[in-house]
Amino acid sequence: MKKPASKPNATKAVTKVSDSSLRRLVGYHMKRAFNVVQTDLTKTLKPFDLRMITYSALVTISENPGLRQSQLADAIDIERPNLVVIIDELERRDLIVRDRVPNDRRAYALKTTPLGDRLLSKAFKSVVAHEEELLASLSPEERTNLISALKLIENSQKKDTP
Amino acid sequence: MKKPASKPNATKAVTKVSDSSLRRLVGYHMKRAFNVVQTDLTKTLKPFDLRMITYSALVTISENPGLRQSQLADAIDIERPNLVVIIDELERRDLIVRDRVPNDRRAYALKTTPLGDRLLSKAFKSVVAHEEELLASLSPEERTNLISALKLIENSQKKDTP
DNA sequence: AATAAATAGATATGACACATAACAATTATA
DNA sequence: TATAATTGTTATGTGTCATATCTATTTATT
Numbered sequence: 001m002k003k004p005a006s007k008p009n010a011t012k013a014v015t016k017v018s019d020s021s022l023r024r025l026v027g028y029h030m031k032r033a034f035n036v037v038q039t040d041l042t043k044t045l046k047p048f049d050l051r052m053i054t055y056s057a058l059v060t061i062s063e064n065p066g067l068r069q070s071q072l073a074d075a076i077d078i079e080r081p082n083l084v085v086i087i088d089e090l091e092r093r094d095l096i097v098r099d100r101v102p103n104d105r106r107a108y109a110l111k112t113t114p115l116g117d118r119l120l121s122k123a124f125k126s127v128v129a130h131e132e133e134l135l136a137s138l139s140p141e142e143r144t145n146l147i148s149a150l151k152l153i154e155n156s157q158k159k160d161t162p
Numbered sequence: 163m164k165k166p167a168s169k170p171n172a173t174k175a176v177t178k179v180s181d182s183s184l185r186r187l188v189g190y191h192m193k194r195a196f197n198v199v200q201t202d203l204t205k206t207l208k209p210f211d212l213r214m215i216t217y218s219a220l221v222t223i224s225e226n227p228g229l230r231q232s233q234l235a236d237a238i239d240i241e242r243p244n245l246v247v248i249i250d251e252l253e254r255r256d257l258i259v260r261d262r263v264p265n266d267r268r269a270y271a272l273k274t275t276p277l278g279d280r281l282l283s284k285a286f287k288s289v290v291a292h293e294e295e296l297l298a299s300l301s302p303e304e305r306t307n308l309i310s311a312l313k314l315i316e317n318s319q320k321k322d323t324p
Numbered sequence: 325a326a327t328a329a330a331t332a333g334a335t336a337t338g339a340c341a342c343a344t345a346a347c348a349a350t351t352a353t354a
Numbered sequence: 355t356a357t358a359a360t361t362g363t364t365a366t367g368t369g370t371c372a373t374a375t376c377t378a379t380t381t382a383t384t
Binding site for chain 2: 019022025027030035036037038059060062066067068071072077128134142143149
C-alpha cells in the first residue's frame with residue numbers, strides 16, 4: 001500500500017522541480033532570457049547562412065569600413081586568432097574584401113562588398129523584426145529601462161585589478 | 163596631398179570603432195552584460211572548484227533532494243548526455259550521491275551529501291555577495307524591473323510551432 | 325502473458341565558441 | 355643598428371552544447 005503524495009522533498013520522487021534559489025540571482029535570469037534570444041536569433045540568421053559571430057562581424061565591418069582585424073576583434077570581443085577563420089569565410093563568400101592598409105603592410109583594411117551590403121540589409125531587417133516579436137510584451141519604457149540596466153552591468157567592472 | 167580627416171568612414175584608417183548598429187538590438191546588450199556577469203561568476207566559483215554548470219546542478223539538487231537526472235537536466239536546461247559527466251564529477255568529489263529510486267531501477271535519486279551542503283552554503287554566500295557588488299549601481303527598483311523584463315523575454319516563446 | 329513502445333541513464337561523436345602559445349613579416353623605439 | 359612591439363596567422367586545447375545510438379528497465383498494447 002502506497003502513501004499518497006503529501007510530503008514534499010521526502011524519500012519519495014520529486015514531482016515538480018524548484019529553482020527558486022537560482023532565481024534569486026540576476027545572472028540566472030539573464031542566462032535563461034539570453035538563451036531564448038540566442039535561439040531565436042540563430043533561427044533568424046539561418047536563411048542568410050550567418051551565425052551570431054559572422055553577423056556581428058559583417059555589421060561592424062559595414063559600419064566601420066577600413067577597420068583592421070585587430071580592431072574588429074576588439075570591438076566584437078573575440079580573440080584575434082578566432083577572427084581569422086571568420087574573416088576567411090566572409091571573404092570566401094565575397095561578402096567582404098581584405099584591402100591593404102596604405103602605410104602599414106602588416107594590416108588589412110576590411111570592407112563589405114555590394115553583395116555583403118545587400119545580404120546584410122536583408123538580414124538586419126529580419127533580425128530587427130524578430131527581436132520586435134520577442135519583445136512584444138515589453139512597453140517602450142520597459143525596453144529603455146532594460147537596456148540602460150544592461151549597460152550599467154556591462155560597465156560595472158571595467159576598473160580595478162591594480 | 164591627402165585630405166585631413168574630416169569625413170568619417172572614408173578610405174582612411176578607422177580610429178574609433180562604432181557598434182551603434184548592434185546597439186539597436188537588445189540581444190546585443192544582453193550578450194555583453196551577460197559576459198561581464200559570467201566572467202565574474204566564474205572567478206567567484208573558482209575557489210570552490212565549481213563551474214557555472216556544476217554550481218547550478220548542485221544548487222538544484224540541494225533544493226530538490228531525490229530528483230532524477232532527467233528532471234535535473236530539464237530544470238537547468240541542458241541535455242541529458244551532458245549532465246552525466248557533471249553528475250559523475252560531483253559524485254566523485256562526494257558532494258552528491260546517486261541513490262536508487264524505490265520503484266524504478268532505471269533512475270537515480272540525486273541528493274547532496276553533508277560535504278556538498280557545506281560547500282554549497284559557502285559558495286552561495288560568495289555568489290550572492292559578488293552579484294551584489296556587480297549590481298551596486300542599480301537601485302532595488304531597477305533590479306526588480308530588470309528581473310521582470312528578463313522573465314517576460316524568457317517566457318515570450320514557449321508556445322507556437324504547431 | 326507476450327510483444328511492442330517508451331523511458332532513464334550512458335557512451336560516442338561532432339560542431340562551435342573561446343583561449344593561449346608560438347611564429348613570420350613588418351613597423352616602431354632605444 | 356639592435357631591440358621591442360604589432361598584425362595577422364597557425365596550431366592546439368578546453369568547455370559548452372547537440373545528436374545518434376546503446377542497455378536496462380518499465381509501461382502500454384495486443
